[in-house]
Amino acid sequence: CVNCGKLKADLNDTSFADKVKHARDPKTRMSVVWNYCKTKTICETDAIEETDPDMPDEAAPVKKGHGGCGHVQPQIRKEGLKLFLQYKKT
Template sequence: GHIELARPVFHPGFIIKVKKILECICVNCGKLKADISDPTFADKIRHVRDPKARMAAVWSHCKTKKVCETDEP
């Protein structure tokens, strides 16, 4: 079951993960900010087996970008 609350409540354990995921997504088009076709990025991600470490690698690559690489002028 569930409880109907007067206001939305966010689970504090997921806030940081959701924030990091949203920081990796382009605001304009909804694509990943990193270019997956870039061989150095793809190799770096492909060889990381741990999901947390993989997410950290993707996030560290995407956090400095404002839009995805395909939308840059």
């Protein structure tokens, strides 16, 4: 993410986690992560779970999420040694 610096991949996604787990070679693993992250256009935030007043907090399992910021990601263009960020118009 260009705003918070986090990786846009979420290891809680089972298909992505399986691909990364089975890629032993570092170059192959980097390729898997790059191909997954290049399609992400938003740094995904954690899903806000509503708490049930009947259920005590101790019984609710705490699931750690990605923790993204929700920032829209630009396309990065390279011209020579310069990098340019292009944001899509909304």
